[in-house]
Amino acid sequence: MNDATRDFHRRRIGEMVVTAIFDGMVEISLDAATNISQAEARGLQDRDLRPYPPMLPTSFFAVSMGEDSILIDAGGAPHLDPELGLGRASLLAAGLGPDRIRTVLMTHLHTDHYGGLILPDGTAAFPNAELVMHGREHAARYGGTELPPDYMRHALEPYADRIRLIEAGQAFPGIEAVFLPGHTAGHIGWRLRSAGEQLLIWGDVVHLPSIQFRHPEVSMSYDIDREQSAASRQHVFAQAARDGHLVAGMHLDFPCFGHVDASEIGYRWIPEPVSKTP
């Protein structure tokens, strides 16, 4: 599974180097697709020769500017999701040692995105990193009135004194938080801008590319607000198609970069050829 072609892939955005890091794949149920019949969902998957049940690839990203590197999400961990956690070795292979990571920007708090924040012994995987997330995500899933589940508390506790909560807008030079709620209450994407180029890393806007580009109204049963998730998806697809900017997502086919184009029915995904390296 963790073959060399899927380990990591670098792409330049202006003066930034963005590295997509493959973290693993989990089987999901097509029943999780809502607002579409199972027959139609299966037909769209089959048309693109996708496996049944569907496989959900998971990746996360590193952004390097000079000596400084940040992560956008941290992938999963084998003790939470047995098929995930491959990304840590790939980070090292890409020369992105854990000590170099100063910031981890989170799209949202699900195990396949934050599990990699801790090592199996419970210590911080990125000992020098500040953790940045939307205030609403923190309140809804971690710091609110309800106690978070133990596994989430264990993953975030080593960072407790270095969590920075943000709202939509600027968070880091050249990187802006884009509020895309619905999958979770405080789900955000991160827009990178450098030297006239830009990239939106949109988190979990899409789980099933063969279905959701064509039918943005299809949400997942694990979207906390399915209508809001669909509205965020519609909005970001329309903007990406209109502006022609590069996008990437955590559950798109590796290495996850591409463009959105309007189509007779909904939209279509145009993956970027992997030959484009820095």
Ligand SMILES: [Zn+2]
């Ligand atoms: Zn996810």
